[in-house]
Amino acid sequence: MLSVLDLPRELYLIVCTHLQPTDLARLAGVSRDHYLAAQEPLYTSITLTSYGRFVKLVDTLRRVPVVSTISPQQRLRWFKLTDAQLRERDIKHLHIILDNREDGYRITGATLSNCIGAVARKCYSVKIHLTLYGAWPKWIPQLERFGLPNVTKLTLFLGGAELEPGRTWRGSDESPLWNLVFSGSSFSDLKDVYINTRAYHPGDLPSSLRESIHGAHPVRDYVWTKPHESTSDNVVPFYGLRKMEQIVLAHTPHLTLDIMQSLFGSDIIPQNLTKLEIVNCASLHPVKHLPAIATLLQRALQLVKHLKLHLCKLSHFDNDDDHSDLATQYAAHIDQHPAEHHCNIVRELGTRIQYLDLALPFACAKIFPPAQKSWQALAAPRDYPTFPREPVETLPARLMAQGYKYRRLISWHGVCRGTHKWHDMRETSSNMQQEGVSWVLVSPNQADTWQMPGCLAVEQLANEELLRVFTEEERWA
Template identity: 25%
Template sequence: MSESSRDPPASLATLPTEIADSIYYSLPPASLCALARVSRDIYAAVQGPLYRRPVIDSYRKLQAFIKTLNHVASWDKKGDARSKGIVHLTLMIDPAKEESTAGRPLIAVILARMIRVIARYNENVTISLIITHSACDAQPVRSFESEEFPRVTSLILDLGGESVTQSSSGSSSLNSVIPVRRNIHQRGYNYNTTGMRCVPNAKFWTRFFNGSCFPDLRRLELHHKSRAGPSYGDSGLEGEPILFTELDTLGLAQIERLVVNSVPEFNDSVLMAGLQHAPVLTDLQIENCAVTYSALDKLLLHALPVLHRLVLRVSPQSRFARHAREALGYRGNRASGEEIPHLCPHFRRHGKNLKHFELAAPYICGDIFIDGHEKEKLRESGHPGTLAGDDSGIIVQGELDTTLVTGVLKRIRQTRDTDSVGQRLVEGSNMEEDRRILERERAMRTRKATIEKEGWTRRLHVLDGMCIDGATFEELTALANVEENGITWTLGSLPERRAFRVIGSLIETVRYSHEFERDRPRRGRRVERDLNDELIGQ
């Protein structure tokens, strides 16, 4: 056989288009950039995957990106422009770094203009905008209300002094890492987060809620942590009510996810406005904010039935939690008819459809699991007997009879379900009632399959003790053991530094430091690292 008749060596350029595209779309941007330099054919082939979900982490790169879009843009007869095929853009801007590099702040009008160019070339693009190391009264955040940022569906603002990193539970809406501050004393860095603007005010929220500045916003995250740790629960900032007009909250109608992390501008009135005007909100996270237990009581009553994901972390120093604990306990007299904001029963009554639920609070009790009837049956069966717990929920005398607790509750719930079905069979002998029973059983099987497929989780972190005198942390673990099958419970106690994971009837001990370290108050100064190069796009 002659040399010329041999088949050419296999390469990416000779692969069928479908196979080559599947390879290109599975590669990270760095590998695609390297491939683009191999040949003109491969350069043309990787343009689609390379520009499909770009990640830009500096203003300089954004300028170069816009220049490229302008250079290769095309126009049709109607004058509509197209350039590249961007599906989702992750844009991360560090104003402090840009100011130290360019010698002038990055203002909102420049950023908005560039985003509008990208939206013009790609009318269906979605944009995740991440602003790190900024402040409420610094550019570009302070001028957001004067500009329009189309196609920005996710907005993450880091307005405080500590890093915001993704937790193992996926608390960030992006699969990304927001870098920690490199040098807070460097010239040009403005980290004033204690000025007059960092108090509850309508102007701060209107830019996010009005639907004009961010007309396509679906997910909003605000992180306002300070190095001194969360102290807003005792700052008194919740006193001034905020009044919104109807036009101020039009954009809330499309907000699906809201995260407020140690935000001093957040208070009861902002929470109530968001609750009333956000009908599609299914993902809510409130961490260490100055929100009263009375407001949280109303929130859980109305929002739990529609939420899919809820993360609620109450500051260990929260005076609202302490007041609720004193009212629920037996330490003093309380006025007759006084409404006690007890949060735990809401999760049992209205939180059954939460796919993911986290509660870190100074005080938690077994009312998350059992109602008054079940508690009475437990007492009749001899529980708690000599069991007693101190203020931290630690047993000081007696032992917890977990066999008694789980046995009584399983029998009560099984009997309740059996009696309910039996009563309907006796009272309803027609086909319509039989159809309803079958539908209920089918719904239960579907729910069980959904829970197992989606991996529903619950996390409870006791920061101080139990809501009610005499209750213990061991009871929470025992009660979680008889909850709905398929749901994973993780429970931790800060006073005891113990943690358990409950899956069905299995209870395993896990490392407390690994599971709940992020919920503890931070002490001392953290070692700072530059993680800019580790940003991973969505």
């Protein structure tokens, strides 16, 4: 009877990629040939969900496999491979998921660093994705003293700190979280970062835009109305930014003004950054922090392919100011500093970017480039787009796959300075006919609009976009 072992080694490995880890482990138990044959695929890509398993893996890597040679018969089939090569357990991808509620009591910065170091020394090309659930108040600051090589991706769900009132890092004046992640010293190989300091794990993520807004509340310790927002001396330069390719900061009220300055206002430019998302980070005030947000927009629009910037709705700041005050402040500010008016920045710098998703307190028709078409072109008969809108949740991806640029603009409180009606946004977007650019316009209680170049605008029900249930991917930001 033929078995998988009769296959050439290359085909055998391809077959293995289609097997579940448990099936592969069962296969390895069949015979010593199967055992040795399966070592490489078994160790290529590993996901661990507890500290105990991680320790066991490190232990296993240190030991030679129990069976050390394959049978002479199998040797004939795979004559090019030495036994040593077959025994090699070279992990390429390792995903470690640690939950504070499960393992919090026994992990320290030193133990984690030791384990990761042991894997990295054995498998020098390994890419490690580290995911942490929970606040980890004890050793997040500890980690700063240790190296975590080969961790290329870091996912932090740091919610639930309030469960341990005596030991939270929230109230601390230091910035252990930001230094740790972005200084480039502990995580020397980090390229991809996801931080959420509100949710405990992905199950807690919001399921619609509306839910996402309502989940945002400022952190008491870092009150944004603080009169002297001096830059903290404890923030070190974020040299790690130079290697970063993706940064997502979602529901992270710890993103304060001084951290914003260090991330996007310093002379350390994240040249490799392709994706940036800042979503409902409640210490970032959409009106009071206009200059910092303008700096962020200016930099990001010139660097990245994918930008999502969702600023909080003003109602979250009701207890300190009322809306009309903030609207007046906003109007006065953009009058005095037109260079910090978001709409101007997006119009001037936002033509190149592929994916742009903005939720701003106010927006106006200045966000669109001026209409360049002649009146003949404008008068030409137009039809509704043949490009299918449904399914809406995949619209951005489908548009970009066809070479279009995607824009979504959400304006929480209407038009800048109230200079025109929201309805005029649609008119202007329809007339400018930006080549290859698709716009979705959203404002609460107004009909949502989708504009394809050269086509009539498609109108949806009011609030459809805000209430639509997120896909799994959308929930993460």
